[in-house]
Amino acid sequence: MTFAGGEKEGLEGFIDRVASSSPAPGGGSVSAACGALAGALSSMVCRLTIGRKKFKEVEDELKGVLEKAEEIKKQMEEFIVKDAESFDRVMDAMKLPKYTDEEKEKRNLVVQEATKGAITVPLQVMEKGLLAIKLSQIVVEKGNPNMLSDAGVSALTAKTAVDGAYYNVRINLNSIEDQDFVTSTKEKADALKGEAMLLSQEIERKVEEKLTQTQ
């Protein structure tokens, strides 16, 4: 991951930047990072299932899952950076002058547009996160059972990506004046969150069932 400075940073470097007194990267980027980790874990389970005689029957399906999981990982990695960038754009807009009425009006327009942009990113994280949950459901059910806990953690991190991004959509919606945008976006986010919850409950039951069976 290269950032503004162009320098490679460690995992600890990212965690430290989250912890710092700079508001970005914050919960939005962390949600996307959870989504990337979900994709990565599903990828790993696929790789440790594909090519083994025992799992020949599911090989083709898991090859498809692997491809999609890798794509989600890549997209989520982009969202980690995009979320921080879109936050910075809102901050920049806030710094515009507001002495005259004209300036105030212009500033407000730019802030509103930037905030809508800051909502687009977590909404995409929610969509891709839901897809990541669906992939993890397949690897929980059909992946190498030795990797059951990894498949389960993939589902958990994907769910966290969805729920974390949901909070980011909601808090930004509170600053939006365009009520049609607020209503339609909240409906969309609520629907994604609801679907993610139902799927996650199913997956959790399945993981628990398999953990108990293999005792």
Place this chain on the structure above:
Amino acid sequence: MTFAGGEKEGLEGFIDRVASSSPAPGGGSVSAACGALAGALSSMVCRLTIGRKKFKEVEDELKGVLEKAEEIKKQMEEFIVKDAESFDRVMDAMKLPKYTDEEKEKRNLVVQEATKGAITVPLQVMEKGLLAIKLSQIVVEKGNPNMLSDAGVSALTAKTAVDGAYYNVRINLNSIEDQDFVTSTKEKADALKGEAMLLSQEIERKVEEKLTQTQ
């Protein structure tokens, strides 16, 4: 984060190693990483609350939270590495010779001990993760409300650390022969998971309430 090679790796580097066909780092390390991110997000909210006149009343309490959150972040970062190491030790034990009865017996003893070690790490991640949930509850309730979504994501990632580590405890318990160890460890893990669930539900309700109030 420095690993065996001694080289610093990027966040993408860690995510790629999770995705690779090597089983470690896997879900155990990812759970610990979620715990570290939870600590980092609570730290950030504290830093953006402390020192502001408006939040003078909670300053002392949040200074205490900041200190504990930083400690959790550091401990969880250590668990990211320790989890992968303890997995490698189990793999090494599995490679011991098993031609004679004596060898078989010795190998089994070493495998059992290594597996118990691989359970200790996620059990600690669960304990620290529960503490991280408690800290995030304070920052949700008393932190700078502009950072409400960050505080909420802190709670979500802390919960994922607990639940993800739980799966790792459970899957490893399935290989343990010492039934007293299995029973007592499962009881402990179930209790931690149950407490984490109740607290997380409370926090989610509180975040939702605050998101709605500030509309």
